[in-house]
Amino acid sequence: MTERTAVLERSPAAPAPAKGLTGLARGLLKTARPRQWVKNVLVVAAPAAAGQLFSRHALTQLALVFTLFTACAAAVYLVNDARDAAADRAHPVKRHRPVAAGQVPVPVAYAMGGALAVLAPTAAALLCSPAVAALLTAYIGMQLAYCVSLKHVLVVDLVVVTTGFLMRAMIGGLALGIPLSRWFLITTGFGALFMVSAKRYSEAVQMAEKAGATRALLTEYTTGYLRFVWQLAAGVSVLGYCLWALEEGGVPHTSVLPWRQLSMVAFILAILRYAVFADRGTAGEPEDVVLRDRALALIGLVWLTMYGLAVANW
Numbered sequence: 001m002t003e004r005t006a007v008l009e010r011s012p013a014a015p016a017p018a019k020g021l022t023g024l025a026r027g028l029l030k031t032a033r034p035r036q037w038v039k040n041v042l043v044v045a046a047p048a049a050a051g052q053l054f055s056r057h058a059l060t061q062l063a064l065v066f067t068l069f070t071a072c073a074a075a076v077y078l079v080n081d082a083r084d085a086a087a088d089r090a091h092p093v094k095r096h097r098p099v100a101a102g103q104v105p106v107p108v109a110y111a112m113g114g115a116l117a118v119l120a121p122t123a124a125a126l127l128c129s130p131a132v133a134a135l136l137t138a139y140i141g142m143q144l145a146y147c148v149s150l151k152h153v154l155v156v157d158l159v160v161v162t163t164g165f166l167m168r169a170m171i172g173g174l175a176l177g178i179p180l181s182r183w184f185l186i187t188t189g190f191g192a193l194f195m196v197s198a199k200r201y202s203e204a205v206q207m208a209e210k211a212g213a214t215r216a217l218l219t220e221y222t223t224g225y226l227r228f229v230w231q232l233a234a235g236v237s238v239l240g241y242c243l244w245a246l247e248e249g250g251v252p253h254t255s256v257l258p259w260r261q262l263s264m265v266a267f268i269l270a271i272l273r274y275a276v277f278a279d280r281g282t283a284g285e286p287e288d289v290v291l292r293d294r295a296l297a298l299i300g301l302v303w304l305t306m307y308g309l310a311v312a313n314w
């Protein structure tokens with residue numbers, strides 16, 4: 001009778017492992033930060049600027065590079081959350097992260113992160129090029145160093161996050177063998193620094209109201225310094241873009257209108273509009289700022305249209 005009762009008690013628990021695996025899979029996916037994947041769309045920046053976006057080879061390579069960069073970013077998130085699990089449990093917001101909440105065991109997070117960190121560059125070397133594999137390896141190494149120590153170093157933390165955006169913009173060109181313009185690199189790099197420093201500035205402004213809910217390093221920055229950084233970065237980004245737009249590069253002007261020069265207006269307006277949120281201290285994630293403000297989204301669409309017409313020489 002006792003054995004039968006024990007069997008009956010164990011029977012309903014049989015599906016538990018499957019439920020646990022489902023929960024683990026969901027936790028791993030959540031830890032990979034799907035909302036952040038939109039940043040990897042930057043891989044199309046260089047091919048789009050060069051007008052080499054719509055061939056089958058280009059689309060295949062860019063889809064592959066997007067996937068590999070997403071895997072690398074996921075590897076970093078997994079290792080970071082595993083490393084910070086104990087500290088995150090004491091945080092009012094981060095304690096809900098799957099690793100901190102116990103949905104994903106710390107060893108599993110480390111193992112999955114390590115596997116992705118090895119597999120993604122290896123796949124890049126086999127399916128893309130050595131340059132792409134090298135860049136992905138450098139990205140993983142830099143981001144892991146950031147998780148361990150560099151995020152606690154003043155200025156260097158801003159540079160590392162900015163470089164991550166720049167690497168995303170570069171990798172599409174490397175995958176397709178497209179030379180990267182110096183103006184492209186300057187505009188993209190300082191544009192990324194503008195958004196990163198604007199976000200940090202906003203966090204610093206709100207820190208007094210949300211004590212303990214932000215990164216500790218912000219206490220070492222002053223809001224005046226961060227304001228200086230995002231203003232400087234915005235200025236250099238605009239200057240770099242204007243120099244690109246005004247440089248004909250020896251190509252005769254055959255389009256209906258000077259779209260490259262006209263696109264400067266939309267680009268500058270976009271920077272000025274984004275700076276409104278930075279100045280208010282409400283510039284959070286760049287994708288959130290763009291998507292929640294219709295005016296900025298419209299300006300961005302106009303700029304993309306002009307940019308596309310300039311590249312197509314229409």
